[in-house]
Amino acid sequence: MAQTTDSDEDTDLPRRRWKQDPDGVRSNILQVAREIFAQKGLSGTRIDEIASRTSTSKRMIYYYFVDKEGLYREVLADAYRQTREAEDALELTGLPPEVALRKLAEFTFENHRRSQDFIRLVMIENIHEAHHMPDSDKISGENSSAISMLDVIYANGMAQGIFRPGLTAVELHWHISALSYFNVSNRATFSHIFGAELFDEAGQATLRQHVGDMILRLVLA
Amino acid sequence: MAQTTDSDEDTDLPRRRWKQDPDGVRSNILQVAREIFAQKGLSGTRIDEIASRTSTSKRMIYYYFVDKEGLYREVLADAYRQTREAEDALELTGLPPEVALRKLAEFTFENHRRSQDFIRLVMIENIHEAHHMPDSDKISGENSSAISMLDVIYANGMAQGIFRPGLTAVELHWHISALSYFNVSNRATFSHIFGAELFDEAGQATLRQHVGDMILRLVLA
DNA sequence: GACATAATTAACCAGACCGAACAATGTGGC
DNA sequence: GCCACATTGTTCGGTCTGGTTAATTATGTC
Incomplete structure (x- = not known):
């Protein structure tokens, strides 16, 4: 209506043009x-x-x-997808089990450090009791490469007699995750209370090594 | 207005009586x-x-x-206060260092399990980058009994030659906290992905023992 | 080049929510 | 008995916010 003839640039609705x-x-x-x-x-x-x-x-x-929740869900699913891809990229075949295990642990530690946004999303999702998680068949632990790698490493170590029995891949993953996750998730409150020394480069290097130590010493016979 | 004489129980403002x-x-x-x-x-x-x-x-x-934030701040400070009190109650004097260390670690694990609300508040506060934390002099790590206990235990273990050098009390506390905290904070997402086995009584007992193992094996010479 | 459909812009709405303003009145110490 | 403090109840403004309605333009296809 209106906007009949002549110039189309003055009053209303010239509406920008765009590309799809x-x-x-x-x-x-x-x-x-x-x-x-x-x-x-x-x-x-x-x-x-x-x-x-x-x-x-x-x-x-x-x-x-x-809606908002739909957007949040997709953001979360997307973040999990990317993280999993990063984990899949790690190559450990051929390494002796004790080397592979340390490498996996320290890799996870570093990888978490790099993925602050992802960690924060997981924190948030835990606050919400995991109500918005992607369908578990999409991210099930069984087909996670982290777990299958740990499975292989642990089996190898057992076969060589250098690892002790009674542990599972999921348990090992739990421990590695806990240490790597906390380092990012609780940085703010922890450094507020105990100071920031552990979070500078030197401190982080120390922690990373300890994480490797702990996991390794946990499984060694 | 109105409410002049007679009964005072029908319309407005009889106003309940209360105790201060x-x-x-x-x-x-x-x-x-x-x-x-x-x-x-x-x-x-x-x-x-x-x-x-x-x-x-x-x-x-x-x-x-x-206001809302003021209330939140006090809630948080209160929660920290109570948690610290619970930690203070732990008695470890007289125990040999390796026993005391394991006991401290496993106690922390159990204590965190019991303090779900506290953990959730810490999660939330970390999301907010610790902007609402109590004054650090009130909760400084130095006067935390957890740290001083670890200090003593570690010194004893060193003196007896059964612990290895190069670690600090804060680092040990960091590891213990990480493992104990994650167990509560990430239960929702972790069990969604990997199943809930680790979170039943048996699973928790296993994890608790592993946490003790890890800390102990980390410091042993 | 017309037409259906997908993509995009712009303006609008109704309810939720924090915090304030009133307006009284009870309680307890001195 | 006085006065500061504690407590209750209600109403309201103004803004923030998730979501909607409606109009408009691009694009692929026959």
Whole structure:
């Protein structure tokens, strides 16, 4: 209505022109949302803030992700996917079991350090009692490469008689994860209480080595 | 207006009578708030919900705690205080260092298990980058009994030549905390991915023993 | 080049929520 | 009996916020 003839640049609705880029828009939203969710949590995040930091609009968020929770779910699933890929990349075949085990432990430690956002998302998800986790068949522990690697390493060590019996791959993974995770998740409160020394480069190197020591000494016969 | 003479029980303002109990009201609020903050986080918590679950009113919350953040701060400080008290109660004097160390580690593990709300508050506070922590002089690591106990134990073990050199009390505390904390903090996501076996009584007993093993084997010469 | 459909923009809404403002009144120490 | 403090109840404003409605433009296809 109106906007009949002549120039179309003055009053209303000249409406910008744009190029279509569904995948781009989608992943742009996902990436921004991930940062903000990791920073502020599910309830702490404002959809408007995500929107304003994307190169698209709020409406697009709802267009692609239905609602806030839907967006959060996809962010979480995406983060797990990427982390798993990083773990899959580790190559340990051929190494003697005690070397492989230490390497796996220290790799995990470093990998967690690099993945602050992921850790924060997991923290948040635990606050929510894991209600938004991806379908467990997608991320089941059985087909995790971390577990299968540990399985092989432990079996080898047992075969060589250098490891003690009675442990499981999941238990080992639990311990490695605990130490690597805590280092990131509790940095803020821990350094507030005990000082930041353990978190500078030297301190981290020490901790990383201890983590390797602990896991190794736990399994050695 | 109105309400002149006669009976004072029908329309408005007969106003209940009550006993004064500032401390009671205050701690009632604190306790309810703690549960809800632990459950839903800082931004997830509704002041109105806290109010409705107390035996007092929303007005009183503002009366005693100024605002939401003030309440949250006090809840957090209170939780730390209680946890520290529980740690202080542990008695280890006279035990040989390797026994004392294991006992301390396994005690911490159990103690964390019992303090789910506290752990959740710490998780939440880490999400907020420790912005609401009590003044560090109040909870400084130096005057923590956990640290001083570890100091003594480690010194004894060194003197007896059964511990290896190069470790510190804070590092040991870090490891013990990491393992004990993760067990509670990440239960939801971990059991979602790897199953809940490690979290039944038998699984927990195993883990607890492993935690003792790990710490002990880490320091043994 | 018309048409259906997907992608995108822009403006809007209704409810939730924090915190404040009133307005009284009871309680307990001195 | 006085006065500061504790307590209750209610109402309200204003803003924040998740989600919606409606109009508009791009694109692939026949």
